[in-house]
Amino acid sequence: MVVANRRTDKNSIMTTVPYLAGALILAIIPLFLSRYGQGLMTRFLIFALFAMSYNVVFGYAGLLSLGHAAFFGAGGYAVALLKLHYNVDLFWITAPFGLLLATFVAALFGIVALRVTGIYFLLVTFALGQMLYSLAWNVKWLSSKGMQGITGINLPDLGIPGFSLDTTSFYYMVLICFIISCILLYRLVRSPFGLALVGIREDESRMEAVGYNVWLYKYTALVISGAFAGIAGVLFAYYNFFVSPNHLGIATSFLPMVMAIMGGLGTFLGPVIGAAVFIFVETFASIFLPQRWPLILGGLFVLTIMFAREGIGVYLWKIWEKVSHRYGIVEG
Amino acid sequence: MSWFVINLLNGVSYGMVLFLIASGMSIVLGAMGITNLAHGAFYMVGAFVGWTVAVKLGATLGLGILAGGLAAGLVGLAMERGLLRHLYKQPNEQVLLTFGFVYILSNVCLWVWGGWPRMPFTAKFLTGSFEIMGRAYPKARIAIILFGLILGVGLWWLQDRTRMGAIVRAGMDDKETTMGLGINLELAFAVIFFISSFIAGAAGVIGAQLLGVRTDLGMEVLLLALIVIIVGGVGSIQGALLGGILIGVIDAFGKALFPQMAMFTMYLTMIIVLIVRPTGLLGRKI
Numbered sequence: 001m002v003v004a005n006r007r008t009d010k011n012s013i014m015t016t017v018p019y020l021a022g023a024l025i026l027a028i029i030p031l032f033l034s035r036y037g038q039g040l041m042t043r044f045l046i047f048a049l050f051a052m053s054y055n056v057v058f059g060y061a062g063l064l065s066l067g068h069a070a071f072f073g074a075g076g077y078a079v080a081l082l083k084l085h086y087n088v089d090l091f092w093i094t095a096p097f098g099l100l101l102a103t104f105v106a107a108l109f110g111i112v113a114l115r116v117t118g119i120y121f122l123l124v125t126f127a128l129g130q131m132l133y134s135l136a137w138n139v140k141w142l143s144s145k146g147m148q149g150i151t152g153i154n155l156p157d158l159g160i161p162g163f164s165l166d167t168t169s170f171y172y173m174v175l176i177c178f179i180i181s182c183i184l185l186y187r188l189v190r191s192p193f194g195l196a197l198v199g200i201r202e203d204e205s206r207m208e209a210v211g212y213n214v215w216l217y218k219y220t221a222l223v224i225s226g227a228f229a230g231i232a233g234v235l236f237a238y239y240n241f242f243v244s245p246n247h248l249g250i251a252t253s254f255l256p257m258v259m260a261i262m263g264g265l266g267t268f269l270g271p272v273i274g275a276a277v278f279i280f281v282e283t284f285a286s287i288f289l290p291q292r293w294p295l296i297l298g299g300l301f302v303l304t305i306m307f308a309r310e311g312i313g314v315y316l317w318k319i320w321e322k323v324s325h326r327y328g329i330v331e332g
Numbered sequence: 333m334s335w336f337v338i339n340l341l342n343g344v345s346y347g348m349v350l351f352l353i354a355s356g357m358s359i360v361l362g363a364m365g366i367t368n369l370a371h372g373a374f375y376m377v378g379a380f381v382g383w384t385v386a387v388k389l390g391a392t393l394g395l396g397i398l399a400g401g402l403a404a405g406l407v408g409l410a411m412e413r414g415l416l417r418h419l420y421k422q423p424n425e426q427v428l429l430t431f432g433f434v435y436i437l438s439n440v441c442l443w444v445w446g447g448w449p450r451m452p453f454t455a456k457f458l459t460g461s462f463e464i465m466g467r468a469y470p471k472a473r474i475a476i477i478l479f480g481l482i483l484g485v486g487l488w489w490l491q492d493r494t495r496m497g498a499i500v501r502a503g504m505d506d507k508e509t510t511m512g513l514g515i516n517l518e519l520a521f522a523v524i525f526f527i528s529s530f531i532a533g534a535a536g537v538i539g540a541q542l543l544g545v546r547t548d549l550g551m552e553v554l555l556l557a558l559i560v561i562i563v564g565g566v567g568s569i570q571g572a573l574l575g576g577i578l579i580g581v582i583d584a585f586g587k588a589l590f591p592q593m594a595m596f597t598m599y600l601t602m603i604i605v606l607i608v609r610p611t612g613l614l615g616r617k618i
Contacts, residue, residue, distance in 0.1 A: 064423060112603070116610040119367065119423070123562045124610070127602045130555070134595040250555065254431060261428045295439040301432030305425050306415065 018320060019269075026175055035167045039239070042171045044279045045178045046235045047255065051263070051271035052185055053228030054256035059266035060189055061221045062201030064122045066253050067109065067129030071226035073248030074102040074132075075233025077142065080150035080243045085141075091156035095234050102230020103223055105132070110222045114215060117204075126250060133249030149244030156238050174235050181228055186268060188224065197221055198266070229256075262304050264311025273313035334465035339584045341464070345473040347580020348480025349542055352535035353553055354560035355487060355572040356528030362567020363500045364521050366416060367426050370408075370433035371532055372554030377437055378404035378533025379545045380445050386453060386537065393455035397537045404533020405526045407437070412525040417518075434550045442547045450545035472541045479538055483531070487569045490527075500524060504567060559598060563605045565615020574613055 026045075030038045050072055057063045078098035082088040113124040136142045136149075144150045155165040158173075165173065188194050199207045200214055208214050237243050246252060255278070256271070263274025281300055285293035308315040357371040378400035386396025411433060419425045454472040461468040491497040499520050502510045511517050536549075543549065556579075564575020579598055586597030605613060 058424075064427070112607060116606075119361065119566065120610060122367070123558060124606050126558055127562055127599065127606060130559075131596075131599040131603055134593075134599050138593050138596055251551070258428060258431065261424050265424060291443070292439060294435040295443075298432040298435030298439070301428050301435070302415065305419070305429045305432075309425060 017324075022269075023179065030168055030171050038167050038171050040279070040283055042167075042174050042239050044276055045171075045174050046232050046239055047259065047279055048272040048275040049178050049181055049235070050229055050232035051256040051259035051275045052182070052268075053225045053232060055260045055265065055268075055271045056185065056189065056197075056225040056228070057222055058257065058260055059270070060194060060201065061197040061218055063218060063222070064119075064257075065113075065125040065222075066122045066250065066257070067113075067125030067127075068225075068229055068256055069250070069252035070109065070129040070132045070248055071102040071106050071229035072233040072236065072252060072256075073136070073243065073245075074105045075099065075230035076237035076240075076243040076247055077101070077136065077150070077233075078230075079234050079237040080153055081142070083153050084144060084150050089154060089157040091158050094156065095231070098234035098237075099227055099230050102233060103227045106223045106226020106229075109226070110219045114218055114222070126253070129253055130249055133245050136245040136248050149242060149246075151242050153237055153241045153243070170238070174239070177231060177235060181231060185228065189268060193217070193220070201266075258301065262301065262312055264313035264315075264317075267311065267313055267317075270311050270313035273316060274311065277312055334467050335588075337465055338467055338469065339588050340581065341469065341473060341477070343581030343584030344577055345476045345480075345580070346542060346584060347577035348476050348484075349535060349539040349576075350556055350560050350580050351480055351484060351573045351576030352531060352538065354557040354564065354576055355484075355569055356531040357557045358561045358564070358566055358568070358572045359491075359500070360525060360528045361561070363504050363524055365421065365423075366419075366525075367423055367430065368416075368528075369427060369430040369554055370411065370437065370550075371430075371528075371557055372552065373434045373437035373550035374404040374408055374529045374532040375536040375539070375553045376441055376545075376547070376549040377407055377536070379536030379540050379543075379549060380441050381533070382537030382540065383450050383453065383545045384445075386455075387450070393453075393458070393537070397534045400537040401530040401534035404536065405530035408529025408532070409522065409526045412522060416525075417521075434554070438547050438550045445547070447547060450540070452541050452544050454541045476538060476541060483534075484569065484573050487531075488573075491569050496520070496523070559602055562602050562612060565612025568614055571612060571614035578613075 026041075029041060033041065050068075053071075054065070054068050057065055057068070075098035078101040079094045082094050082097060088094060109125065109128050112128060113121055116124055142150075144152065155170055156173075158165065189197075196207065196212055196217055200212070200217055204214055207217075233247070236247070259274035259278050260271040261274070262277060263272065264270025277300070278297075282293060282297060285296040289296065304312060353372075353375060357368055360366050360368050360371075380400075381403040382396035382400030385391050385399040386393050411430075415429060416426065419429060454475070458472045458475050461470045463469070491500070499510065499515055499517070502515075503517055503520065507517065536545075543553075560572060560575040560579055562575075563579055564571035564573070579601065582601050583598050586593065590597065609615075
C-alpha cells in the first residue's frame with residue numbers, strides 16, 4: 001500500500017515537474033531578454049496556442065484540416081475591423097468579439113466540411129479557408145485604404161486607468177491567456193468528451209455502433225478548436241499590428257499542422273514543443289542565414305519525419321523518462 | 333461573339349495546363365494514397381530546367397519539355413524511393429515530409445537560378461498569332477490546347493487500356509488481393525510516381541507560356557492542383573481533365589466579367605461542387 005502510494009506520488013511528480021519547470025521558465029524569462037527577445041517569446045506563445053487548438057481536431061479527433069487559419073484569421077480580423085471602422089481598442093470588447101466570430105466561422109465550416117471524411121475533409125477545409133482568403137482580398141471593407149489587409153492596430157487597452165501595455169506586460173498578458181487556455185484544453189482532452197474523440201479517431205464505426213453521435217462530437221470539437229484558434233488570432237493581431245488575407249489562407253493553415261506533427265500529434269504538449277522548434281529555428285535561421293532559412297526549415301521537417309517520427313515532443317519526453325528513472329526520481 | 337470565343341479559348345488553354353498539373357497529383361493520391369504537396373514544387377523544378385534548356389541554351393522547346401519532365405521525374409523518384417516509401421498509409425507524415433520539400437526545392441531553385449522571374453517563353457514557330465473571327469490570337473495558346481489533349485488521351489489510354497493502368501486501378505480497389513496475385517505493387521508505385529512527377533515537370537515548361545517561371549510557383553501551383561482535384565474528383569484522368577477545363581473556363585470568364593473578384597469565382601465553384609457532390613464531379617470513393 002505504502003509503496004503503491006509512493007509510486008503514484010512519484011509518478012505525478014514526474015509529470016508535474018516538466019509542466020512546472022516550463023511555466024516557471026516562461027514566467028521569468030522576459031527579465032533576461034531584450035524587447036526583441038520578448039517579442040519572439042510572445043510570438044511563440046501565440047503560435048503554441050494556435051497549434052494546441054489545432055491539435056484538438058487533428059491530433060485527438062483525427063480530422064486532417066487545412067483551413068484552420070480561417071478561425072485564427074477571423075479572430076485577428078475581428079480586432080482589426082473594430083479598430084479600423086469603430087476605433088475600438090478595449091480588449092474586453094475586441095477579444096469576446098474575436099472569439100465569437102471565430103466560433104461562428106468554425107460552426108459554419110463544420111456544417112459543410114463534416115459532410116465528408118478522410119482526404120476530402122482536408123480538401124473541403126482548404127477550399128473554405130481559401131474562400132475567406134479571397135473574400136478578404138477582394139472586399140474593400142475588409143482592408144485599410146489602398147492595400148490588402150488592415151494596419152494601424154495598437155497594443156490593446158485593458159481599461160485600467162493610468163496603465164498602458166508595453167512589450168513586457170503584453171507578453172505577460174499573452175502568457176496568462178495561454179495558461180488559462182492550456183488548463184481549459186487539458187481538462188477538455190482528459191474529459192469523457194476528449195476520450196470519445198480519441199475513440200472516434202481510432203475506430204469511428206465502432207463508436208457509432210456503441211451509440212455515440214459521432215458527427216456531433218466531431219462538430220463540437222471543431223467549434224471548440226475554432227474558438228481557441230480565434231483567441232490566438234486576437235492576440236496575434238495585437239502582436240503583429242497588421243492582419244492580411246494571408247493570415248486566413250493556406251500559408252497560415254500549414255503552420256499549426258506542421259507544428260503539431262513536428263512536436264507530437266495527439267500529445268498534449270507536443271504542439272507547444274513543435275511551435276517552439278518552428279519559431280526559434282525560423283527566427284535564428286533567418287538571422288544567420290537569411291537566404292537559406294527555408295532550406296533549413298524544410299530539412300528539419302524531413303529529419304523529424306525520418307528520425308523522430310512520433311514528434312520531437314514525444315522524443316524529449318522519452319529522454320526525460322530515462323533520466324528520471326536513472327536518477328531514481330521514479331522507480332522503474 | 334468573338335469576345336466569347338476568345339475567352340473560351342483562354343479558359344480552355346489555361347484549363348489544359350491545370351489538367352496537366354492536377355492529373356499526376358490526383359492519380360498518386362487515388363492510386364497510392366499519397367498526399368504529395370511537393371507536386372507544385374516538381375512543376376517549378378521542371379519549369380526552371382526547361383527554361384535553362386529551351387531559352388538559355390537555345391535548344392528546342394520539345395527538348396526543354398523533355399528535360400524539365402526528366403528533372404522533375406528524377407527528383408520525384410528519388411523522394412519516393414528514398415523517403416516516401418517508408419510512409420505509406422501515414423498521411424500526416426506524408427504531409428509534413430512533402431511540405432518540407434516545397435520549402436527545400438523552392439529554396440534550391442532560388443539558390444541555383446536566382447530570384448528574378450523569367451519571362452514566359454515558347455517555341456520559335458509558335459510565337460506570333462493568327463486571326464480568329466477578326467481578332468489576333470496567340471498560336472502558343474492553341475498549341476497548349478492541342479498538347480494537353482494529346483497528353484490527356486495518352487494518359488487515359490495508359491489508365492484504361494494498359495496492364496499498367498489495370499494494376500493501378502486494381503491496387504486502388506483492393507491492395508491486398510492485388511499483391512496476393514503476385515503483382516509487384518512497389519515497382520508499380522515507383523513507376524506511377526515517376527510518371528506523375530514527369531508530367532508535373534513537363535507541365536512546368538508547357539505552362540511557362542502562361543504562368544512564367546518563378547520561385548514561388550511551388551505553392552501557387554499546389555493550390556491550383558488542389559482546386560482542380562476537388563472539382564474533378566480524386567483518382568481519375570477524366571476527373572482531372574473535366575475539373576481543369578471547368579476551372580480554367582470559369583476563371584477566364586470570371587476575370588473578364590468581374591475583374592475585381594479575381595480568385596473568388598474559382599473558390600466559389602469549388603464550394604458549390606463540394607456541397608452538391610462532396611467527392612468531386614467524377615471522383616472515386618476512397
